[in-house]
Amino acid sequence: MPDKNKPSQEKPKRPFVLGIETSCDETAVAIVSADKHILAHSVLSQIEDHSEYGGVVPEIAARQHISSLDHLIKAVLADASMQISDIDAIAATTGPGLVGGLMVGVMTAKAIASATKKPFIAVNHLEGHALTARLVDNIAFPFLLLLVSGGHCQLLAVYGVGQYTRLGTTIDDAVGEAYDKTAKLLGLGYPGGPAVEQAALQGDAKRFQLPKPLLDKPGCDFSFSGLKTAVRRTAEACVDKEGLLTLQDRADLCAAFQETVAVCLANRLGHAIEKFRKKAGPGTLPFVVAGGVAANKVLRARLQAVAEEAGLTFHAPPLALCTDNGAMIAWAGLERLVASPDINDIDMAPRARWPLDNDAKPLVGKGKKGAKA
Incomplete structure (x- = not known):
């Protein structure tokens, strides 16, 4: 991750959002502030776990998320010199992606949000990618x-x-x-x-x-x-x-x-x-x-x-921000929080399919769940 987003002298501005990404084979966590500072981030790759299979094995990915996510969250909070009480909202990738991995991230995020009485923000993985450029550049x-x-x-x-x-x-x-x-x-x-x-x-x-x-x-x-x-x-x-x-x-x-x-x-x-x-x-x-x-x-x-x-x-x-990472999820969550201060998606469940354009239709077939993305 680029360190140009680290604050120098100015104190980062609230709100602070903790982002969790577990949609595929990276376990990632980050904290981002409203003024576009990446206060801390960590990405744990699973390449070695999947390389012998030539692709991602969903069951292996989910187990690795389970074993790593709690440790990553603690490490990111420590790197930012923050407590969970300092965080204003918890965002997690809620789809699209591998359901097993999504469940790990979403349930962890919901548990933290419920225990700390913070809002939970469901983030579309694709929106995370879509808005990342706004985190690092002034794009209108x-x-x-x-x-x-x-x-x-x-x-x-x-x-x-x-x-x-x-x-x-x-x-x-x-x-x-x-x-x-x-x-x-x-x-x-x-x-x-x-x-x-x-x-x-x-x-x-x-x-x-x-x-x-x-x-x-x-x-x-x-x-x-x-x-x-x-x-x-x-x-x-x-x-x-x-x-x-x-x-x-x-x-x-x-x-x-x-x-x-x-x-x-x-x-x-x-x-x-x-x-x-x-x-x-x-x-x-x-x-x-x-x-x-x-x-x-x-x-x-x-x-x-x-x-x-x-x-x-x-x-x-x-x-470093092109591939899956927690900063893009935290930033997408923050954009949604700013747009809707009363947001709380605690009732939203993980979704394997979640198109950005809800009016888009599958080009092939008539799947009951709609377009994959």
């Missing part, structure tokens, strides 16, 4: 958001806290999932995003021609399932008699895959900018990219070029 509403992570790939117009319009989403796989599956296929390990990005540095992106799903189609939706299949077939065609790929084959495939993703994201972003401007109006508007995949430097650079060419200012959280 409205702004255009590209949310890219292991489970989500969406373009959204953000008009205020809780006010989101989905412009486009993936019709199958998220871009982060495509990175993870590509890394697993090529034997690069887990997590896949950083592994593919690193391997691509030594690769030739022009050696392999991979399909660019939906590139010539109107709209802002994404598709990455076919791209994953193309990577698999290309890899199978390159293996030697022993069924192995050379290091150069892997690097070239990673470079081609990453370049294809960059082209697809840039194309869809261009369409979204046109839609966004029709409602938001002319002038300089912010574009924010958030989520774990936003840590990819190649993708960042491509998206920044598209946004700035269209007259939008480019914003992305520091790399």
Whole structure:
């Protein structure tokens, strides 16, 4: 986490919100103040626990949250030189995510809130990512958001806290999932995003021609399932008699895959900018990219070029705030607390599905619980 948010001389201003994040495979806790100071934070990664499986195992993730969360909360309070009585509200990721992990964070947060008579604030994990840029930069509403992570790939117009319009989403796989599956296929390990990005540095992106799903189609939706299949077939065609790929084959495939993703994201972003401007109006508007995949430097650079060419200012959280963390949950909770001082979501239960745009409908099928995200 960047330490530029640490206060220097000025005393941080109330309210103070404790944020808990347990939606996937990071156990994270942070305390954030109203004047955008991250007073303390801690993130416990579970990469080693899941690496041998090539992905997150929900049961293992939940057990690790149970064993770590109480200790992390105590450590963060100590780092901030605060008591729980100093905290004004407790926020926790309440969805979307793995239900087992969500239950751990939500029930812990509710227990603390009830015992201390503090409000409990249910935070949408996606809103945490969406508002992170406002924690580290002075970004006003409205702004255009590209949310890219292991489970989500969406373009959204953000008009205020809780006010989101989905412009486009993936019709199958998220871009982060495509990175993870590509890394697993090529034997690069887990997590896949950083592994593919690193391997691509030594690769030739022009050696392999991979399909660019939906590139010539109107709209802002994404598709990455076919791209994953193309990577698999290309890899199978390159293996030697022993069924192995050379290091150069892997690097070239990673470079081609990453370049294809960059082209697809840039194309869809261009369409979204046109839609966004029709409602938001002319002038300089912010574009924010958030989520774990936003840590990819190649993708960042491509998206920044598209946004700035269209007259939008480019914003992305520091790399340490792109992946799941407690500060983004604390800040989203604080934004909600300021907007609704009497807020208390003590009756809200964890939700595996929780779209930011409640009017959004699933692109495929008619799930009883609505769109996943």
